[in-house]
Amino acid sequence: MSATLDEVCAVAIAECFRGDGEILCSPIGTLPAIGARLAKLTFEPGLLMTDGVGPLVANVSALGDKDAAKVIEGWLPYRSVFDVVWHGRRHVMMGATQIDRFGNQNIACIGDFEKPKAQLLGMRGAPGNTICHPTSYWVPKHSRRVFVEQVDVVSGVGYDRARALGERASRFHEIRRVISNLGVFDFQTPDNRMRLVSAHPGVELSEIVENTGFELVLPQGDVPRSRQPSEAELELLRTRIDPKGFGKKELGL
Amino acid sequence: MLDKRTTEERVLGELQDGMTIGIGGWGSRRKPMSLVRAIARSTLKDLTIVSYGGPDVGLLCKLGKVRKVIYGFVSLDSIPLEPHFRVARQEASVEVMELDEGMFQWGLYAAALRLPFLPTRAGLGSDVLKYNPGLKLVSSPYEDGEQLVAMPALNLDVALIHMNRGDAAGNGQFLGPDPFFDDLFCMAAKRRFMSVERLVPTEDLLNEGSVHTLKISRMHVDGVIEAPQGAHFTECPPDYSRDEAFQRAYAATAQDAEAWEAFKRRFIDEPGDHAAYVAAVDAFRKETADKGKA
Numbered sequence: 001m002s003a004t005l006d007e008v009c010a011v012a013i014a015e016c017f018r019g020d021g022e023i024l025c026s027p028i029g030t031l032p033a034i035g036a037r038l039a040k041l042t043f044e045p046g047l048l049m050t051d052g053v054g055p056l057v058a059n060v061s062a063l064g065d066k067d068a069a070k071v072i073e074g075w076l077p078y079r080s081v082f083d084v085v086w087h088g089r090r091h092v093m094m095g096a097t098q099i100d101r102f103g104n105q106n107i108a109c110i111g112d113f114e115k116p117k118a119q120l121l122g123m124r125g126a127p128g129n130t131i132c133h134p135t136s137y138w139v140p141k142h143s144r145r146v147f148v149e150q151v152d153v154v155s156g157v158g159y160d161r162a163r164a165l166g167e168r169a170s171r172f173h174e175i176r177r178v179i180s181n182l183g184v185f186d187f188q189t190p191d192n193r194m195r196l197v198s199a200h201p202g203v204e205l206s207e208i209v210e211n212t213g214f215e216l217v218l219p220q221g222d223v224p225r226s227r228q229p230s231e232a233e234l235e236l237l238r239t240r241i242d243p244k245g246f247g248k249k250e251l252g253l
Numbered sequence: 254m255l256d257k258r259t260t261e262e263r264v265l266g267e268l269q270d271g272m273t274i275g276i277g278g279w280g281s282r283r284k285p286m287s288l289v290r291a292i293a294r295s296t297l298k299d300l301t302i303v304s305y306g307g308p309d310v311g312l313l314c315k316l317g318k319v320r321k322v323i324y325g326f327v328s329l330d331s332i333p334l335e336p337h338f339r340v341a342r343q344e345a346s347v348e349v350m351e352l353d354e355g356m357f358q359w360g361l362y363a364a365a366l367r368l369p370f371l372p373t374r375a376g377l378g379s380d381v382l383k384y385n386p387g388l389k390l391v392s393s394p395y396e397d398g399e400q401l402v403a404m405p406a407l408n409l410d411v412a413l414i415h416m417n418r419g420d421a422a423g424n425g426q427f428l429g430p431d432p433f434f435d436d437l438f439c440m441a442a443k444r445r446f447m448s449v450e451r452l453v454p455t456e457d458l459l460n461e462g463s464v465h466t467l468k469i470s471r472m473h474v475d476g477v478i479e480a481p482q483g484a485h486f487t488e489c490p491p492d493y494s495r496d497e498a499f500q501r502a503y504a505a506t507a508q509d510a511e512a513w514e515a516f517k518r519r520f521i522d523e524p525g526d527h528a529a530y531v532a533a534v535d536a537f538r539k540e541t542a543d544k545g546k547a
Contacts, residue, residue: 054430077431078279082355086374108351109342113384119342121333122326127353128375157378165378168399172374
């Protein structure tokens with residue numbers, strides 16, 4: 001079986017949670033929900049997840065299956081979510097309307113904050129998430145509109161800003177990875193600038209560079225390819241996690 | 254037992270221009286909409302609204318009741334952006350204090366505990382501090398000396414909340430999955446008014462939920478209003494889910510002045526009280542169902 005792009009992205013997203021163990025895993029958006037479920041069903045069975053409302057649900061159901069039986073293992077109302085955020089046993093994958101080379105993220109508004117061209121979601125939980133526990137980002141449409149030289153408003157805190165706070169205040173800050181429809185990116189560089197880790201199969205390096213509004217740190221030599229899903233992972237994605245193909249819809253496939 | 258039963262109109266009599274009003278619920282969930290509509294019909298103005306915002310914020314902004322909104326987000330949940338609030342922001346017709354969601358809780362909690370502020374790491378490094386220059390940092394007085402945000406108390410003049418059940422004395426019960434922050438809203442406010450889906454005798458409060466669901470204490474409530482479907486069109490599980498068709502109709506009015514005028518006339522101006530509103534909604538539902546059949 002050959003994998004489609006949404007399935008490659010799901011695996012790349014799942015890999016963000018590798019090694020996390022028993023933490024609250026909070027995927028926001030369609031492919032993050034698929035990737036996190038894949039991680040839980042394979043190499044990270046300890047992940048805790050909510051049903052999007054109050055209960056923690058132990059079993060993994062198919063995306064969009066409203067009638068699926070839930071095995072409830074705990075209760076996490078919103079006020080307890082903030083407790084967990086500040087406590088730190090959480091990894092969130094959020095969206096980013098804009099993101100820059102140091103991982104500063106904007107979901108608040110476009111343009112001048114006092115009179116925005118477009119009001120977006122607002123700060124939501126981004127400031128607290130990024131200063132308290134690991135955060136990753138999912139960008140379904142990689143473009144210069146999203147990967148920008150400078151974000152209009154900083155909702156999620158990037159590495160340059162975290163560093164400016166000093167070691168003590170920034171000790172829980174970690175922007176782990178950015179996954180887009182073109183590739184996998186991290187900040188494992190001496191000054192924490194965004195680096196291309198791998199290009200998804202079929203994506204040219206030039207396509208990534210052209211669609212990024214700042215200079216990426218590029219790998220020496222050949223560009224690694226993002227990992228292909230295994231047969232077992234494809235089986236899980238197609239039969240148990242996303243049988244209705246919501247991941248494909250998100251990418252317009 | 255004390256009897257604190259009152260009405261939306263009498264609550265309105267306690268409100269004044271310029272007040273800071275906290276509204277419970279979360280997004281488009283368990284909002285005290287019958288009380289919000291009473292404000293919408295009134296001549297009140299220059300209000301500061303403190304809310305995990307949903308249609309309460311959008312509606313009151315659209316009607317020009319609001320000078321300032323304090324929030325972490327304003328959303329209709331199934332429609333991610335509250336369209337009327339979005340217009341208000343883009344026209345800069347309201348002042349805002351936009352916070353991280355957890356900072357917002359901390360502000361309510363500080364007010365509830367009668368503290369001037371509570372420290373937090375949330376907000377550090379983000380533009381929350383840039384756009385709220387009144388927010389100050391505080392240094393830990395202990396050896397670590399860590400710098401933290403001093404989230405100021407969000408002190409409220411009035412809190413408005415909606416619960417599933419309550420008694421005449423003002424004890425309130427949530428039966429859905431999440432209590433939200435309604436108890437903190439009440440404790441942060443000088444005057445507190447609670448609408449409930451159904452008033453029951455105190456001895457019947459445990460018929461539908463365990464003792465843990467009695468989240469609101471009568472010591473934090475000054476008036477209670479029985480308002481069946483009082484949270485409509487937001488959700489109030491297990492009594493009812495969100496009225497998505499009605500919410501879509503509401504949201505569509507942000508792009509269409511004529512549709513807004515019709516909506517306002519039919520669901521805010523003409524129903525003089527909550528019972529008349531419920532009747533208007535029933536008629537709307539019947540029309541929508543008939544359209545579905547045709």
